[in-house]
Amino acid sequence: MSLLSITDLSVEFGHNRTRVLDQACLSVEPGQRLGLVGASGSGKTVLASAVMGLLPDNAYVMGSVVFQDQELTTMRDKEFSALRGQKMSMVFQEPMTALDPTMKVGRQAGELIGLHQQTSPKATRTRVEEIFDQVGLSHASRIAEAYPHELSGGQRQRVVIAMALVNNPDLIICDEPTTALDATVQAKVLTLLDEELSRVNAACLFISHDLGLVSRLCEDVAVIYAGRIVETGPTAKVFHDPQHPYTAGLVATANIDAVTPGERLPVIEDFFDPSQEVRS
Amino acid sequence: MTAFLLDHVNKVFGGRRREVNALSDLSLTVAQNQRWGIVGESGSGKTTLLKILAGLMPPTSGRVQFLDRDLDLNNRATMASLRSSVQMIFQDPRSSLNPRMKISDIISEPLRSPLLKGRTDVPTDMRARVDEVLSEVGLPLDSADRYPHEFSGGQRQRIALARALAPRPKILLADEPVSALDVSVRAQVLNLLNTLVDSFELTLIMVTHDLGVVRHTCDYVGVLHQGVLVESGPVSSVMNDPRQGYTRELLNAVPRLDS
Amino acid sequence: MKKLTLIVGLVCSGFVVLVALVSLVWTPFDPTKVSTHRYGGLSWPHILGTDGLGMDTASRLMTGAQTTLLVGILAVGIAAVIGVPLGIYVGMGHKMLGEVVARASDILYALPALLLAILLAAAVGASVMTATVAIGIATIPIFQRMARAATLTVMSQDYILAAEVAGTPRFIIALRHILPNIAPLLGVQAAASFSMAILAEAGLAYLGLSAPQAVPAWGRMLRDADIYTAPGQAVIPGIAIAVAVMGFNLLGDGVRDYLDPRLREVR
Numbered sequence: 001m002s003l004l005s006i007t008d009l010s011v012e013f014g015h016n017r018t019r020v021l022d023q024a025c026l027s028v029e030p031g032q033r034l035g036l037v038g039a040s041g042s043g044k045t046v047l048a049s050a051v052m053g054l055l056p057d058n059a060y061v062m063g064s065v066v067f068q069d070q071e072l073t074t075m076r077d078k079e080f081s082a083l084r085g086q087k088m089s090m091v092f093q094e095p096m097t098a099l100d101p102t103m104k105v106g107r108q109a110g111e112l113i114g115l116h117q118q119t120s121p122k123a124t125r126t127r128v129e130e131i132f133d134q135v136g137l138s139h140a141s142r143i144a145e146a147y148p149h150e151l152s153g154g155q156r157q158r159v160v161i162a163m164a165l166v167n168n169p170d171l172i173i174c175d176e177p178t179t180a181l182d183a184t185v186q187a188k189v190l191t192l193l194d195e196e197l198s199r200v201n202a203a204c205l206f207i208s209h210d211l212g213l214v215s216r217l218c219e220d221v222a223v224i225y226a227g228r229i230v231e232t233g234p235t236a237k238v239f240h241d242p243q244h245p246y247t248a249g250l251v252a253t254a255n256i257d258a259v260t261p262g263e264r265l266p267v268i269e270d271f272f273d274p275s276q277e278v279r280s
Numbered sequence: 281m282t283a284f285l286l287d288h289v290n291k292v293f294g295g296r297r298r299e300v301n302a303l304s305d306l307s308l309t310v311a312q313n314q315r316w317g318i319v320g321e322s323g324s325g326k327t328t329l330l331k332i333l334a335g336l337m338p339p340t341s342g343r344v345q346f347l348d349r350d351l352d353l354n355n356r357a358t359m360a361s362l363r364s365s366v367q368m369i370f371q372d373p374r375s376s377l378n379p380r381m382k383i384s385d386i387i388s389e390p391l392r393s394p395l396l397k398g399r400t401d402v403p404t405d406m407r408a409r410v411d412e413v414l415s416e417v418g419l420p421l422d423s424a425d426r427y428p429h430e431f432s433g434g435q436r437q438r439i440a441l442a443r444a445l446a447p448r449p450k451i452l453l454a455d456e457p458v459s460a461l462d463v464s465v466r467a468q469v470l471n472l473l474n475t476l477v478d479s480f481e482l483t484l485i486m487v488t489h490d491l492g493v494v495r496h497t498c499d500y501v502g503v504l505h506q507g508v509l510v511e512s513g514p515v516s517s518v519m520n521d522p523r524q525g526y527t528r529e530l531l532n533a534v535p536r537l538d539s
Numbered sequence: 540m541k542k543l544t545l546i547v548g549l550v551c552s553g554f555v556v557l558v559a560l561v562s563l564v565w566t567p568f569d570p571t572k573v574s575t576h577r578y579g580g581l582s583w584p585h586i587l588g589t590d591g592l593g594m595d596t597a598s599r600l601m602t603g604a605q606t607t608l609l610v611g612i613l614a615v616g617i618a619a620v621i622g623v624p625l626g627i628y629v630g631m632g633h634k635m636l637g638e639v640v641a642r643a644s645d646i647l648y649a650l651p652a653l654l655l656a657i658l659l660a661a662a663v664g665a666s667v668m669t670a671t672v673a674i675g676i677a678t679i680p681i682f683q684r685m686a687r688a689a690t691l692t693v694m695s696q697d698y699i700l701a702a703e704v705a706g707t708p709r710f711i712i713a714l715r716h717i718l719p720n721i722a723p724l725l726g727v728q729a730a731a732s733f734s735m736a737i738l739a740e741a742g743l744a745y746l747g748l749s750a751p752q753a754v755p756a757w758g759r760m761l762r763d764a765d766i767y768t769a770p771g772q773a774v775i776p777g778i779a780i781a782v783a784v785m786g787f788n789l790l791g792d793g794v795r796d797y798l799d800p801r802l803r804e805v806r
Binding site for chain 2: 696697698700701702703704705706707708715716719720
């Protein structure tokens, strides 16, 4: 039984019902890491928001999202809140906006524990420091007493990851979690994410436009183009032997090191005519 | 002739209490027609360096020369020469184009500078020059009468390139020119940048955090770390045989798509 | 809902403007002509009655709309013409001058229009003009601060750097890049300040610091009405003031909601 299975999920927005996600099908097994790659505006984030129940009010959702035998598309807000942060959690792109600037980060993480289980303040504090320690925040007790702006970008993203892990969720959705970070910091955060996912044995839906990151972290990948999933499979296979021309173009443009310096870089249009009908 | 020469340049920000050394004792020589990539992370001082080269701020100490001429921000003749020969493109084309101006007005802005009045090396027929650069960057001529919001990110970066090319500069400064663009668009803009630098024999100084872009586009690289130029030289030698620990760390940090 | 704000604002402020325009060419009676019907009730031909001197209230109300608009336009004009350039200049990063302007602005901000109006009235005599100038001066800091804050936002955009690299002089940058991009915000502020000015002038007139008795102005009519013998004569200009203030306020809000792309996208 899949942990998460998305069947024919379509999302439309607004009065004129602009379709941004078109009959997407995906499944994530327990402990599996699935990368979701695509250009901006391809529907990656909308898919994640649909799974997390974070779509705005003007969105129309069709199809089905089943998580641990529960249908999410029809779930009421109250039940959904109970699920979010406990069974499934999310790591956002911009840690500064994901954290409340007026609250000490230790308290923010503590509240997340308190929402889903009854613990004493002391136990909560111990758990927060433990998880901060685990994500490589040295002097965990001091960091817990800091406000978000007092931390560096890398530290903030570690806090966000710690908060996503704090209730030992079964699924973590990461939306471009390292895009806002410097390369060396990104490498460290990625290693951390890798280790922590293995440690708690959580499944991960990893959204990124960076194929390098996905091939580093995920064993499987889905490629999304213009709201449609055009290809799914093991990462190594999809990236080495892409079946869909769009995937081939994406891989070729991403692989800048394979091109002789100064030579023309391949572009997606060399492989794929965007005007033609997309079929999965 | 050298395009830029920096001699023991320092830049200090802030008051007496809290000084920040944005650039420390930086010396660098960029010969004409070289393509330099300056790599570094946030806070490395790469943007400060670019602003000093663009004549937007003076260094705290040290000497800056461009085209064998001392860069003096208060000297009108020098600045006129700098503005006609050095142009710049920016990271985010959403932010670098005034949303309330027509494309033709955006592109012709460098030509309309009073500093360039009476110079013979600058195109005078603005409308003709706008059409010319629009076709050079591969945009339809009817773009001239439209507004920035009608264009995609990649097209906007082409418009920014057209603006930079308008006064026929000799040196092009680029601040992360493709990092705000989608992967699919990045290749197109990089190809265009390469073609333009080739055909107009430009000197390129590009600041970026993306080593892949540097390897592809540049022949020289400088590594900035906390305001210090820790390593510089030909791309092949620095990237294949880095001398400094920081350069090595930077090189290893990039996730590769092995194939 | 947001459209409703704009529509109600447009209708109310449009009505005031319309009445003022009509009064330029036609009023039922001469608004300053005295008749024997003192405090006449609502009756034909004086449909809104007459005031204590027997002047036709409807005619005075219509002509008063002119005064109201004039006060608003002049006060906002004074505040914008002085405040906006100062705000832009300071926002573009003149540190020394910035401090001076900021402090001067704080002092002016602490000084109420009332005090300025008393000073001006004492110096040159109370009139609609002195009241308007006082309100205008007191509003300068609002425009200065708004323009400065908006300029700071625009200054952080790369197109300002691009303009500098293009060799564009600072004065031209202010006109070409900053002013057009802060104009929508200033427009909204102008509408809000417009209604504030109308209200302030009415208040000053009620205190006798604005229009003299013969001049048809709403605040003055409020002052001249005897609420014991003819309360209706106080209610009528009161309603007019309320409609105008509300109208321009809603207009400002409506325009802001309409212009704000974040609000517009959500629909």
